[in-house]
Amino acid sequence: MLFDEEFLKKLERLSIVSKRVFAGQMRAERRSRKRGSGLEFADFKQYLPGDDFRSLDWNAFVRLDKLLLKLYEEEEDLPIYFFIDSSRSMTIGKPSKFDYARRLVAALSYISLSHLDRVSLVPFSTNIEDDLPRVRGKTQIHRMLRFLEDIKAHGQTDLRQVARTFLNGSHRRGLVVVVSDLFDDQGYEDALNMISSQRHEVFVLQISDSTEAHPPLMGELRLIDAESGEMRELTVTPNLLRAYEQAYKVFCEKLETFCLQRQIGVLRVETSQDLEDLILNVFRQGRFVA
């Protein structure tokens, strides 16, 4: 079992926050713009023949002598797309960023399924791999977990191509959660811009290993890029190490600034963080879950 019962119960009490309201296909627990048979009162309208008279407001009729029909908000499901970076760069670290990301997505997916949201798992590297489209309901959790387990890390990250492929598909607008280390030679900016501009709500979970911020390197080294296999020989000196740490810090700050300017949610997650604590506390404080 990936998570224990207690944790799962705690997860069930959470829901993923979407700032926007999206139109769903099926009834669920999220407000929608549609008026329907939900529980939340939305408005009145003049009764017209053919309307469901079960919604007539008889009190208003007594006071106003008019037949007014009570309208309720339709509660629909939220399409949530979990983009899981399955490039080779995610295999680094102990635990590997890839394993951590899969467990994180599993937990978030469970939350979403518990609230009858429509969850799509989109593993990607150079492009979108075989995805798990639109599963709904807690009964699908085992299928989803099996899918996560079957994903293999390979290839290089190309978020722009991934975004292009995704947007070319017929996906309902929804919440796109990008779980990635964002090490993309082409840059992540275009991809996030493209997705965001198509009125998806985007949330970025930057997965990082502690050794990326403070690499324990010194001396004569041959660094091998996990994605490209590119080798770079260099002598790591204290000065160079300080420069690297500064550059990594700038990289993270640039990501946060970029996301902030485009109203994209962003959270940096270190693989050393306890997953339960991350979801129950950090994500809550970050208003990613409520």
Added chain:
Amino acid sequence: MSLLGLSWLQMISITAVLAGAVVMIYLVKLKRRGLLISSSLIWREVLKQNRAESLMERLRWWISLILQVAFVGLIVAALAQPKLNSAGDGSTVVILDASASMLARSPSDLNRTRFELAQAAASRLIHSLPGTESMMIVRLGATNDTLEPFTSEREKLQSAIDHTQPSEAPSDINAALALANQSLSGRVHPKIVLITDGGLSPDAIAKSPIKPELIQVGSPVDNVGITAFSIRQQYVDLPDYQLYYEISNFGRSDQTFDVKFYQGDDLISTKPISLRARSTIQQSFSDFSPKGGPIRLELDINDAFPLDNKAFAYLPPRRAQRGLLVTNGNLFLESALSADPTVDLKKVSPAQFDERADYDLIVFDGVAPKYSGKSNTLYLNPQGEFSPVATDGDLKQAQISQYDGQHPLLKYISFKDLSIKNVPKLKAGQGDTVLARAGNDPIVIAREQDGRRTVVLAFDMKVSDKADLPLRAAFPILIENALHWFANERTINATTSPIGQPVLFEQNKGSKAGVKNPDGTTTDLATDGSFLPVKTGYYEIKAGNESQVVSVNLVSASESDLIPRDGLDRVTSKIVSQSGGWFVNPIWFYLALVGFALASVEWFTYQRRVTV
């Protein structure tokens, strides 16, 4: 420049091979540790920004290589033992100052004595001696000894330097330079190298036909020392002794300290002294106990030269004498004899005198009764048939015309204007010594027979018309001299002697004498009865039953002054001042030192990732 350890070819070859090996090691590509990272994205960015630093990195590589090659070069050069050449085929006399001042040590010389610095300087000279040159080493001390005659063998020269010791005596630079010049006569490229602390007279050095080169060792330091010391009897207050001493401050600052007086191991007095810079003080001290024994004066001061802070004297113990005065009454004589605390005096009249009386000394005052004992006797104006010397009429009026002032009896005495009237004409017997005469007539006769001493004075010690001696200063001195002579005591002035000067002991011919030195060792006296003291302290001379203690002191202002003399640069061809700092080693030492310093820098910077 020449090499002692390797030939030039060897040095160049070894350096080239090792430097080549170092370069090869640097050129061989480093086997780097491979490390998988998530992405080289950030590293690319960093390296792009640090392009200038990567240039510096290349430079560091070169610096590291140059440091390593320099290290190899320096170590090989050190092994080659380079030395500076002087003119070849020459002869050098090294005069090594081993005088007392070379025993000074100061913190500025890393607490090494000047002599140790001089030895190190001499070693460097030996080490840099070209194989074609010869060297002779002369030790400048109390005597000028040739430690090693002319030779080119460095081992012999070094051994001579290593085994020589400094003396506690002043030096005689004139004799040493004369010896050096004489040894160098007829030799090509003669050279004299004088290794000294600079406490030598420039005028003396100026007399040398060959102008010496000077290697000056030791830093100038302040010093306070005893520069004069003498003890003698105090005749105005018999029988005490009086110590005269002089203390000099050769430093540039005022000094305050105590002067301590010891008799034996007992501290008998302490005097505080304040002495201004470059000044001298003379004082005296006389409160000694009659028991005699070793006397020591000590300056309670901690300076660079402790040797001159002590001076020694020895007072022979005064033997108590039982004396008998046979007189009809003589206040002057009685008082003079009683003034000496070592004399236990008894007085009897001539009628009470026992002819077999046994005393250390019997004084007959104007009488000469029959005496058959063996005591020492002093006859004053003897009369009658039992007089020890025959008389031949009277001298009506006379003046003492000649006397032996060197005899212990008459030392420090003046008979000038002493008027003598109506005294008997003495006739000296065989074996008698006439100590004073009036014309040809003996006035004072001394006799030594069978271990018994007799003195006969023609006049008595009364204030009368015969003589007025009791009214003169010579009177108590004569009495005291007589007491000493009867007691067979030697004069104490001979007990202090300057170091480095021969001490003569008056021994009986044929008897073998030995000297116990201050360090406890024993040596024989020379055939002439002399010995040469080379250490300060007490020397006990023993010859048969006789013994004498001689104290030897360094009282030399020239040795106590530890500041080099002005004008040495004028009389020497080169002055190389060598203090006891770091720069006292051969060239190879510094090459090795720099080499290891470079290696340390390289190691440190490598560990700190500065040169990698």
